[in-house]
Amino acid sequence: MLALQQTANEALGLQLPIACNHRGPAPAAGAPAGAPVHEHVPDATALAEHTCHEAGVKFLIQARHRGQDPWLFLDLRAGRRSIRELAAGKSVLNLFAYTCGVGITAAVAGASLVNNVDFAPSALEVGQRNAAQNGITPARFLTLRSDCLPVLRQLAGIPVQRRGKSIPFEKVERRQYDLIVLDPPRFARGAFGSIDVVNDYQSLFKPCVLSLAPGGAVLATNHVPTVVEEDWHTMLRRCAEKAGRPLRELQAIAIDEDFPSFDGKPPLKLALCSL
Numbered sequence: 001m002l003a004l005q006q007t008a009n010e011a012l013g014l015q016l017p018i019a020c021n022h023r024g025p026a027p028a029a030g031a032p033a034g035a036p037v038h039e040h041v042p043d044a045t046a047l048a049e050h051t052c053h054e055a056g057v058k059f060l061i062q063a064r065h066r067g068q069d070p071w072l073f074l075d076l077r078a079g080r081r082s083i084r085e086l087a088a089g090k091s092v093l094n095l096f097a098y099t100c101g102v103g104i105t106a107a108v109a110g111a112s113l114v115n116n117v118d119f120a121p122s123a124l125e126v127g128q129r130n131a132a133q134n135g136i137t138p139a140r141f142l143t144l145r146s147d148c149l150p151v152l153r154q155l156a157g158i159p160v161q162r163r164g165k166s167i168p169f170e171k172v173e174r175r176q177y178d179l180i181v182l183d184p185p186r187f188a189r190g191a192f193g194s195i196d197v198v199n200d201y202q203s204l205f206k207p208c209v210l211s212l213a214p215g216g217a218v219l220a221t222n223h224v225p226t227v228v229e230e231d232w233h234t235m236l237r238r239c240a241e242k243a244g245r246p247l248r249e250l251q252a253i254a255i256d257e258d259f260p261s262f263d264g265k266p267p268l269k270l271a272l273c274s275l
Contacts, residue, residue, distance in 0.1 A: 019046035019063035051133070055084065057108050058133050059101060060126055071099045071126055075259045076183070079219055079270050080105040082253055083181065086217065087111040090178035093155070093211070095148045100127025100141075102181045102219075107136045115142045115177075117151050146170040148184075149192040156207035160192065167191045176213040183221045198224055201232070202239045209245045209275070217274040219253075225267040236273055249274045 005018045046063035052072065053059075059072045080102055083092070088110035094103040097116035104127065107114045118124055124143040131141045144151065150160045150169040157174050169192065184204055188195040195204065201222070208218045222232055233250055240247045253270035261267070 017045050054080070055105075057105055058130065059104065060099075060130055060133070066122065069098070072101050073098075075255055075268050076101065076221070076270075078253050078256050079181075079183075079221065082270075082272055083179065083219060084109040086179060091115075091213070092179045092181065093117070093177040094181045095152065095208075096183045096185065097127065097143070097181075098123045098183075100124065100130060100143065102183070103127065103141065104130045104134060104136070106179070107131065107141050108134055111140070111179075113140055113142070115144065117144045117146055117148050119145065119147055121145050144170060144172075147190055147192050149190070149195070152204070152207045152211065156210035158207055158210070163191050176211055176216070178213050178216045180208045180212060180216070180218045182208050182218055186224055197222055198227060201235060205236060205239050206243045209240050209243050209273075212245070212275055215275055217272055220271045220273060222269045222271075223267055225265065227269065229265070229269050232269060233271060236271060240273065240275075245275055247273050247275065 001018060001020065005016070008018075009015055049060055049062050051058050052061050054072075054077065061071050065071070083102055083106050087106035090106075090111050091113045092103065092106040092111045092115070094100060094106070094114060094116040097103055097118040098120070100116045103114045103116040116124065116127055124145055128141075128143055131138075147169065150162070151172055153160050154172045155174055155176075160169060162169070182204060184195050184197055186197055193203070194200070197204075205218070205220060208220075212218065220236065229252065233252070237247055237250060251272040251274075253272055255261070255266045255268055255270070259266065259268070
């Protein structure tokens with residue numbers, strides 16, 4: 001970790017501490033020398049908010065916060081770039097929006113409307129603050145705190161399934177969007193069903209295709225390293241055909257070079273699927 005800190009600071013010409021949001025267990029007592037150690041930085045730097053810039057867009061970042069995920073996923077930069085090129089004048093639905101990074105990019109690029117849906121109010125609050133610091137008006141930038149499954153099914157005209165009849169959900173009107181960003185987690189189980197991008201991506205992709213305006217597109221992501229990209233693409237095409245809305249084009253979007261994959265199989269896969 002110290003070697004990484006030294007390399008980064010030499011490359012940037014700065015003196016920055018490292019904040020490591022490690023997801024695994026801490027090294028056991030008596031671990032051999034050289035075992036990775038993940039410690040809090042010794043000052044308040046990691047708790048302070050900073051503003052970073054990407055292609056002229058401002059994003060809030062905080063090295064340490066209540067969650068483990070960064071407020072801006074850098075490997076999704078290539079996806080944000082694609083949305084930036086397409087969003088002008090378009091209506092955009094940003095599903096599993098988290099801190100609304102893609103939604104902010106779309107709005108700055110001139111989208112007519114961006115609707116961001118996520119279950120976490122704290123993440124959406126960061127998205128709202130990002131919108132404010134980029135001068136995006138609330139009329140063009142909406143946030144909806146909701147499970148994405150009932151929202152997506154209502155938009156597509158599919159009945160909402162739920163584990164208990166008394167479980168409420170946010171009511172939304174059926175409508176179509178020009179662009180939909182589908183960035184689901186690997187697996188989640190909730191009151192409205194399960195999300196499983198390995199075994200059942202279709203249950204998410206089908207209602208997205210049905211919710212697209214004619215000529216629209218879905219930017220779909222898959223973060224699972226074991227998923228073969230070609231097999232995933234075949235599934236997406238077949239799913240769209242079965243839904244009665246075959247794809248005109250499926251464009252694989254390459255991840256930027258600062259996220260190398262030495263086996264040629266990057267964990268994050270991006271597909272721009274156009275009707």
